[in-house]
Amino acid sequence: MKPRIFHPDRREVLAGLLAGLGASAAGAMVGGATPPVTAQLALQARASTLALKPGQPATPIWELAAASHLRDVRLRRGDRCEVVFQNDLPVPLAPVWYGLNGPVTTDPLRGRAPAPPNAVETSIISVSNAGTLLADFRLFEDGLKHPARPLPVIAAETSPVAADRDEVLLIEEWRLRPDGTAVPPGQDPKDATPLYTVNGQTSFELSASGHQRLRLRFINGSQRTVLAIKLEGYDVRVLALDGQPAEPFSARNGALVLAPGARADAVVDAAASAQFLLHDGKAAQPIGSLKISDQLERRVPLAPPQPLPSNDLPERLDLRGALRFDVALGAPDVGWARPVNFSTASAPAFRARTGRTVVLALKNPAPVTTVFHLHGHPFRLLDKLDDGWKPYWLDTLAIEPGQTHRIAFAATASGRWLLESVATDWAAPRLVRWYAVE
Template sequence: MASAQSAALALRCKADHLELKEGRPATAIWSLGDQPLRLKRGDRPEISLTNDLSVPVSLNFWGIDGAAAAEPLLARPPLKPSATDRIALSLRHAGTYFCDLALLGDGAAQPARTLPLIVSESEPVVADRDELVLIEGWRLKPDGAAIAPARDATGTTAVYTVNGQRGCEIAVRGRERLRLRFINGLQRQVIALKIEHHNVTVMALDGQPAEPFLARKGAFALAPGGRADVFVDIAPGAGNTPILMHDGEAAQTIAQLIRSDQPPARGEMLPAPTALPSNGLPAKLDLKSALRVDLAFGGDQKDWLAPASFAAATAAPAFRVKAARAVVLSLTNRAQTTSTFHLHGHHFRHLDRLDDGWKPFWLDTIAIDAGQTQRIAFAAEHAGRWLCETVEARWSAPRLVRWYSVE
């Protein structure tokens, strides 16, 4: 049997079903399976991917820095029906990640699920439990069929699931510390999450450790594809607690922390959590000598292409940079709605307005309001060709891509 460090994993792109509406037959979808991938930092899994669907697919890993050989559309062409590919990953970072089929999912016959990838730390982490909270959204027609993103959503109803279920309950004890790994698997929506009555400490964003900070009133936001690891310290006198999600239109309960009849986990609350073990990202970025690039999207920007028509051989790169140099991107959203920008290959810092510092966390995805400009910076550590993606916060909006090169 192969060791965990060189484990072989088999994934299949297949037709599947979810129970999305009470009293109706299960809804047809596509999936990569319903069991999260759980590995350890330092593992080097070899993933075999078989396409049982009738259309080409492209597997996209969110947040796995430096995996140039796995980069979709650039290193890996779309996988044809009935074909199998083998992808070797090196998991140099612990964190909360996922893979999906969204790159070629626009306008598809069925929407597809997200498959979480949890990479545990080598060092012990002080938490009693580690729970996944994968939030996904679906648009259902009156007949109960689900439509894929980039299709007209007129007349459809939004339905949300947590870990593939319409509801989720997590049993808790007083003075217990939960590590909740939130993944915003919604294709187009920025969401706000809220857990009241308990201390909620944000420990990691987009898979990378952050300087721990208390979520104000237990609330935090996630862009589409965004992740947050939060520690929730259960107050001894609190009862059942809803986990609320606001989707831009209304707040609703998507999960519940259910108070157990068991005695408290300990006599006293645990002290405030310390930072998660570092993944070794650079402590400083040399912004003075950074390559500076203006990158606009939305509106009438013609350089962004649909993934189905993208070819690096004919598409000009957004920029080229020498390895080890810092890059500052000025991202301008010219669309009429909020848009999401996702960077492949590297995590980045969100810069302060005056270019005199950055937020105390790393991201790989950022939401930018209509007409706004935000600046990000990263160290171009990993040689290769990498995608960047953008999509507006509308179900019918197309996903678009460009690419950049680290040489």
Template sequence: MIDQPPALSRRTLLAGFGAATIAPALPIRGAVAAPSRKALLLRAAMDTAELKPGAAAVNRPTLSLDAPALTRGDEVAVQFENQLDQPALLTLRGLDGASAAEPLVKTRPVAPGGSDRFLLPLRSAGTLLADLRLTADAAPAPMPALPLIVRESEPPQADGDQVVLIEDFRLGEDGRLRPSGIDVGATPWLYTVNGKPSAEFALRANGRFRFRFINACQRNVIALRIEDHNVWVMALDSQPAEPFLARGGALVIAPGGRVDVLIDAARPPGSRTAITLHDGGKPVPLARLVYVDEPPLRPAPLPQPAPFPANGLPAQLPLGGALRTALLLGALVNAQLDWFAPDKFNPAAGPAFQVKRGRTVVLALTNQATMPMVFHLHGHHFRLLDRLDDGWKPFWLDTLAIDAGQTQRIAFAAEHPGLWLIEAYAAKWSEPRLVRSYLVS
């Protein structure tokens, strides 16, 4: 039997990013080689899935991927096919400056039986995410998400590479899935790992293994706790970070967020370790690390890992001449009228702010709601600023959870011209997604 650790409160989950204090920002690395054109097919269709052990499989929308191995510097001809009986809009998280794929601005929901095509330059390596959720509130069933992996030109040392996609569902007494974005009452909550109720991941003693943890939940901020292991955080939201050890083996991940880690397998053959999910309620046993009964891979564990190769984001952000603006999240005031449901969004409507290309932007994000809010910036990654605006956390994000009543300040370099979306929604199953835009000219 594995003893479960105590539950983490919702406030503790949301404090996770701010607790990280690590080394200085990463330098810019060398230029990317000439692009290689590849084809990528994404297909949305219905399929069956087992969401609960012993229960009947349910019908649910899924995303599938047909593509060769992708590497930073490739140019990808993307084709998205919608075989569902409802419109579907593809959103890609993690690629800065991908204007051809910007939802509601360049791409529109694809009708049943239809398709869409665009070219996508892979400027960055990392763990990306494709999902269909932006315009799917109150759909018959929760829409899916799918990882997209873009390899580094020089892959980091690792003895294995595992994607861990975590999704959540609400299942009614009739065995049917309940839609997100509306009140579904006290229906049970279910979590899956890579489409299954649970998972086991094989390790070999004294190995180092890369895990790409993805929070593909509809709204929930979650924490994952991995007991009795060194868990090196290497990248957040597709961008490298200066390596640091996760405190207590816990990873806090906002909805849509991605965390790449290296886990040192320092226990003996035959060992088992739980990966436990915390969502502010009772801890959920999610998966296990299982050591194979084979000799260790090497005489001793590896030393502290070197940083992953940088993706070319700026090493410094000049805050002195930054454009500074405030955004209210979840505010029941007139400013809330500036946020739109995705199906009501008009690209011709005025942006929340406009900035000249090359200038730094500082956003003060104030959550005036009575519950946590999730903020997602399209087009650019951002730094989370220190409380006094005298520095920043040495990692990049594209998604941030903000607790009720809090203000967080972020900064980014407006490098990519065009109109880009901003998303915000409460970390609650029934709350709607809202969008605004900003313009880089």
């Protein structure tokens, strides 16, 4: 992919803004009035293209890109990051953060207007957790003229993690028309056919040395499809789900099943070349490969992977004293709305006091699997008998037709937060509600 080149004046604008931010950060440290800025990030909403079909013109897309980073965006837990966002697209947009829990700058649907075309805006985000994050435009689907690529963001742990390599694998889904153009999500795909990429490539190759330990951050960047991915013949050990550490465990049958927007950090010890296989619920297909180029000499054998450092989430949740609410996903008569029509003047799905445990009974009345995302707080998936929970945290959950799942979270971050619901149908609208922690 060849991203659109900055015009010199835009480069100067971004450079000047970042220089100014550095000066303001220094001033804050001297004055002591506010915590210092410890990281800076320049983001750009821009038009681009992606080569998806041999022999056809590159497909026009929109993307959220990091103008300040050549490769992955890497921050650190505890950073106070000042973000410069430049909108070079013809519709109002703003990045929405997934996995950035706790108090953050107000997102566009909770009161802050998205940036108009040609605008440059600044904001501050507090990186309270380490983990794999995602910044995206998916809340603005109603205005997108082309499919949009999200931006993975890594919030590194404050202490080292035992791995030789740390790689992001962003899986994306496209619906291509016969002429090579792509259908944005939320529209009828008609005669378009699905196609999947990893890091923008239809045939992804990851080169590694034998005996290297690889930390692989899998992200389902697709908009509608629950995907399973596996590295054929490997024991894939899961370290984190949706950016939150888990006690390491082996993926069932070696496959990671991810809802749209979900993330999984895993480790593999490279031994032999193998294929990455992707299953979209219909068929398995090779989507990339791990190629072993040489052998790394190790004097000491690799120890089993250890748990990641804690993000200080509560060890236990008070289910006996929890506030309990029923939430029917996507039902228009109970307050769900398209993002373009959303307003916090509508009634909240529920209200909770800070510090309380909240249990939600999520029911999917739709005839297809529906994906739920909770902003602001990670949650535990409760056991069927409501007497315990799975040993990991999530922020995204796929619920099959007619099923009800119960989740629980500690309402620690005050404010107004979003709930998202979208059916796994390309033409289905994305819907939102809100809840309050007071």
